[in-house]
Amino acid sequence: MRHATGYRFTEPGGPATRFDFTRRDLRPDDIAVHITHCGVCHTDLHTVKNPDGQFPTTPGHEFVGVVSAIGSEVTAFTVGDPVAVGNIVDSCGTCDMCHASQENFCRDIPTLTYGGADRVDGTTTIGAYSDEYIVRERFTYHRPEHLDPSAVAPLMCAGVTVWEPLRSNGVGPGSRVGVAGIGGLGHLAVKFARALGADVTVFTTSAAKAVDAEALGAHRSVISTDPEAMATATGTLDLVIDCIPVEHDVAPYLRVLALDGTLCTVGHLGPVAVETLDLLIGRKSLSSAGSGGTAYTQDMLDFCGEHGITADVETLTSAQVDVAFERLDKGDVRYRFVLDMSDLGSTSLPTQPPTR
Numbered sequence: 001m002r003h004a005t006g007y008r009f010t011e012p013g014g015p016a017t018r019f020d021f022t023r024r025d026l027r028p029d030d031i032a033v034h035i036t037h038c039g040v041c042h043t044d045l046h047t048v049k050n051p052d053g054q055f056p057t058t059p060g061h062e063f064v065g066v067v068s069a070i071g072s073e074v075t076a077f078t079v080g081d082p083v084a085v086g087n088i089v090d091s092c093g094t095c096d097m098c099h100a101s102q103e104n105f106c107r108d109i110p111t112l113t114y115g116g117a118d119r120v121d122g123t124t125t126i127g128a129y130s131d132e133y134i135v136r137e138r139f140t141y142h143r144p145e146h147l148d149p150s151a152v153a154p155l156m157c158a159g160v161t162v163w164e165p166l167r168s169n170g171v172g173p174g175s176r177v178g179v180a181g182i183g184g185l186g187h188l189a190v191k192f193a194r195a196l197g198a199d200v201t202v203f204t205t206s207a208a209k210a211v212d213a214e215a216l217g218a219h220r221s222v223i224s225t226d227p228e229a230m231a232t233a234t235g236t237l238d239l240v241i242d243c244i245p246v247e248h249d250v251a252p253y254l255r256v257l258a259l260d261g262t263l264c265t266v267g268h269l270g271p272v273a274v275e276t277l278d279l280l281i282g283r284k285s286l287s288s289a290g291s292g293g294t295a296y297t298q299d300m301l302d303f304c305g306e307h308g309i310t311a312d313v314e315t316l317t318s319a320q321v322d323v324a325f326e327r328l329d330k331g332d333v334r335y336r337f338v339l340d341m342s343d344l345g346s347t348s349l350p351t352q353p354p355t356r
Contacts, residue, residue, distance in 0.1 A: 006130025
């Protein structure tokens with residue numbers, strides 16, 4: 001077994017506790033990643049705050065680092081390679097979705113980076129708020145070395161979540177793309193759509209975010225609470241990526257779609273109420289997406305390397321994880337927190353004994 005150090009939450013709401021634990025020895029197709037940075041996602045916050053969740057838990061599912069060891073059958077990576085890993089670390093590998101490199105839709109449920117069940121030994125996966133992670137080669141990605149690693153980490157969840165629908169809908173020069181909600185997901189959707197050559201419109205309730213959106217590359221912003229402004233946007237867009245993270249009415253975003261337009265919801269994944277006429281008039285489609293398959297994930301990283309795209313982040317030391325959660329819960333971040341894991345050897349948080 002391999003020794004690791006990380007942070008875990010033993011009860012809903014925290015606080016975080018530094019602890020020592022063990023990860024598995026490398027299997028033939030495994031890679032050991034020395035983690036340098038890990039993004040803080042809303043999913044992590046929800047996990048830690050969930051009173052019905054499974055505790056203790058160690059979050060973290062969008063991270064970067066360098067290869068520190070490889071299994072005997074690994075061929076695409078060598079020790080020292082810069083890499084990135086997202087929120088899926090395994091899948092069945094045999095279903096139609098896996099054969100299409102859409103492991104995020106695996107019929108047998110993909111194995112998540114934390115809180116999932118290892119497909120070999122059944123143990124619960126422990127997340128990347130730690131100094132090392134063991135992952136299969138298939139779910140490890142080459143990271144553009146010239147990009148700031150802290151700003152690459154959120155691409156592995158927030159980034160690929162919006163990248164896949166942009167790519168699958170064929171966005172390119174001449175496309176008219178709307179982005180609803182400018183946060184961890186939305187700010188990357190704006191950057192990606194603009195770099196793909198699309199005309200980009202942002203929908204936000206905040207005048208301040210409207211200014212930010214145009215700085216990110218949006219051609220224009222619409223205040224979504226202004227009925228006149230929304231009416232002006234009717235029928236003007238081919239695709240809207242809805243990144244709003246709370247329950248809301250999607251009808252206004254269906255109405256801004258042109259003929260055969262698509263609304264893709266990626267922010268709030270709960271029930272959605274839709275009037276059939278909002279789809280019927282203009283032959284519109286409602287879709288969704290989550291995370292990304294292996295092909296789209298490497299495609300995104302390669303594109304970001306070519307175009308110099310990263311997330312806008314605020315980096316905190318890993319010992320400040322509770323601060324990150326507190327501020328994230330208040331919406332006090334633009335646009336993603338990232339933990340620098342280099343201080344993990346410190347004792348600034350209470351330490352608990354090793355666990356297996």
